[in-house]
Amino acid sequence: MKAVIIEEFGAPVQLREVEPQPVSPCEVRIEVGASGICHSDYSIASGQYPAMTIPLVLGHEGAGRVIEVGSAVRRVAPGDRVICTFVPACGICWQCLSGRSHLCETNGKVEKPKLMYDGRLIAALSGLGTMAPLMTVHETNVVKVETDLPDEQLALIGCGITTGVGSALWTARVEPGASVAIFGCGGVGLAVLQGARIAGAAELIAVDPFASKREMALAMGATHAIDPTAEDPVARIREITRGRGAEYTFEVISTPATMRQTYDAACNGGTATMVGSLSPSLELALPANGIHLTGKRLLGSAYGSAQVQRDMPRLVALAEAGRLDVGSMVSRRISLGEVNEAFDAMKRGEVVRSVITSF
Numbered sequence: 001m002k003a004v005i006i007e008e009f010g011a012p013v014q015l016r017e018v019e020p021q022p023v024s025p026c027e028v029r030i031e032v033g034a035s036g037i038c039h040s041d042y043s044i045a046s047g048q049y050p051a052m053t054i055p056l057v058l059g060h061e062g063a064g065r066v067i068e069v070g071s072a073v074r075r076v077a078p079g080d081r082v083i084c085t086f087v088p089a090c091g092i093c094w095q096c097l098s099g100r101s102h103l104c105e106t107n108g109k110v111e112k113p114k115l116m117y118d119g120r121l122i123a124a125l126s127g128l129g130t131m132a133p134l135m136t137v138h139e140t141n142v143v144k145v146e147t148d149l150p151d152e153q154l155a156l157i158g159c160g161i162t163t164g165v166g167s168a169l170w171t172a173r174v175e176p177g178a179s180v181a182i183f184g185c186g187g188v189g190l191a192v193l194q195g196a197r198i199a200g201a202a203e204l205i206a207v208d209p210f211a212s213k214r215e216m217a218l219a220m221g222a223t224h225a226i227d228p229t230a231e232d233p234v235a236r237i238r239e240i241t242r243g244r245g246a247e248y249t250f251e252v253i254s255t256p257a258t259m260r261q262t263y264d265a266a267c268n269g270g271t272a273t274m275v276g277s278l279s280p281s282l283e284l285a286l287p288a289n290g291i292h293l294t295g296k297r298l299l300g301s302a303y304g305s306a307q308v309q310r311d312m313p314r315l316v317a318l319a320e321a322g323r324l325d326v327g328s329m330v331s332r333r334i335s336l337g338e339v340n341e342a343f344d345a346m347k348r349g350e351v352v353r354s355v356i357t358s359f
Contacts, residue, residue: 003132004058004339005117009047012340013058019116020134025072028139030082033151035130035356036061037334037342038159039186040277043254044125045343048279055122057115058339059356060086062130063154066142073139080144083158085308086126088140102303106140130155131339133359143312149319152333152355153326156187157315160353161326163275164191165315166304167250168199172273174248176200181237183228183262184252185213186346187329187353188275190220192250194324195304197221201248205240207233210349220325228261237265245270252276259284263298271297275304333357 003018023029038061043049045058066080076082089101096104114124114136124132127141145154164187168174180196182189185208193204197220205224206217214225224240226233238245245267251259254276263286266272291298306312318324331351334342335358342354 001133002336003115003129004336005122006045006054006056006058009045009050009054013045015337016117018057018132020136021114021116021121023068023070023136025070026139027070027136028066028073028076028082028142029068030064030084030135030137030142031067032062032130032133032135032359033064034062034155035059036155036159036187037339037346037354037356039346040159041125042343042346043277053123055117057122057124057129057132059130059132060084060126060128061155061159062128062135063151063158064135069139075139076142076144081147081154082142082144083154083312084128084130084135084137085141085143085312086128086159087303087308088127088138089308090140091309099307100305101307101309102305104140130158131336131356133336143308145313145316147316147320149316149326152330152357153319154316155355156326156329156353157312157319160187160329161191161315161324162306162308162312163301163304164188164252165195165198165324166306166311167273167275167301168192168195168248170305170311171299171301172248172250172271174199174201177202178248179203179205179241179246180248180250181205181207181246181265182250182252183207183233183258184276185217186252189250189252190216190329190352192252192275193217193220193222196248198318198323203240203246205237205246212349213352216328216352220328234261234265241267244268247271249273250275254278256282256284260286263296266296268294268296271299273299273301275301329353330355335359
């Protein structure tokens with residue numbers, strides 16, 4: 001079978017022939033139905049995380065159907081539909097037992113070489129590798145769902161939807177009637193917006209330099225849209241919120257400059273949540289005494305603080321009920337060989353999500 005592989009950081013990804021390996025006792029083999037093209041995939045391919053070992057099968061946002069299970073697997077069975085989770089949820093480590101499976105202590109420890117490529121065993125991103133027709137994953141990396149939603153929508157729940165909606169509902173815990181500002185309205189940012197809307201926010205302020213993203217945000221319930229290249233977004237947010245700043249602000253662009261704007265745009269006593277994935281070398285400078293005097297809260301959101309075995313089925317239910325619009329976030333359906341073109345479209349701001357549906 002063919003899979004999308006990173007052979008060199010900063011170079012185009014390649015479609016190469018790989019050979020799946022036998023399923024171990026705790027593993028599950030999945031026929032992939034769809035794989036989202038997340039900005040994190042591009043960041044990894046471009047070398048933002050150079051410590052990763054390459055060659056590497058790309059993709060961490062996917063869904064499909066179980067076709068084989070190992071002898072010790074108990075969570076799923078052949079024929080089950082599943083969403084893949086790039087953070088495992090073992091259910092027995094200290095973090096999982098403390099209600100923080102999004103910080104599961106087995107993360108990064110159950111991964112091992114998954115596929116034979118060019119005469120050697122190579123690994124798959126996050127223990128998944130959704131940009132291939134078949135995946136072999138640990139059973140803690142899948143969530144069983146019972147639904148008629150298409151795989152292209154379930155795939156987005158595997159990363160962007162859970163991360164964004166969860167940041168509003170389970171990390172920041174947006175309250176009904178609150179004011180919310182979101183810096184960055186790509187796939188994850190629009191999911192944050194939808195999560196805040198579901199929570200009952202009264203003012204939803206979308207900040208994005210791309211007109212198409214602002215228009216999509218307005219269509220999904222934003223009450224205001226700001227072009228940060230045309231005006232100071234912090235000043236405009238304060239103007240909209242009667243001089244105070246927003247009660248909840250979210251950063252989904254992943255730059256120190258927008259992180260600082262996100263903090264500055266929060267009102268005194270407000271909550272600024274950092275959602276975007278950053279290069280490990282970047283640092284954020286904040287006025288230390290200002291944190292004390294303003295009473296602002298600064299939160300990090302890992303995977304939307306979601307407890308995936310509980311919350312992914314809830315997100316499916318919200319989509320089925322029409323309260324969460326996942327379908328509109330699928331901008332393009334592409335083949336496995338069009339990933340580089342999808343990255344280019346992402347950089348140009350032309351898409352919310354490209355989704356591989358043809359393998």
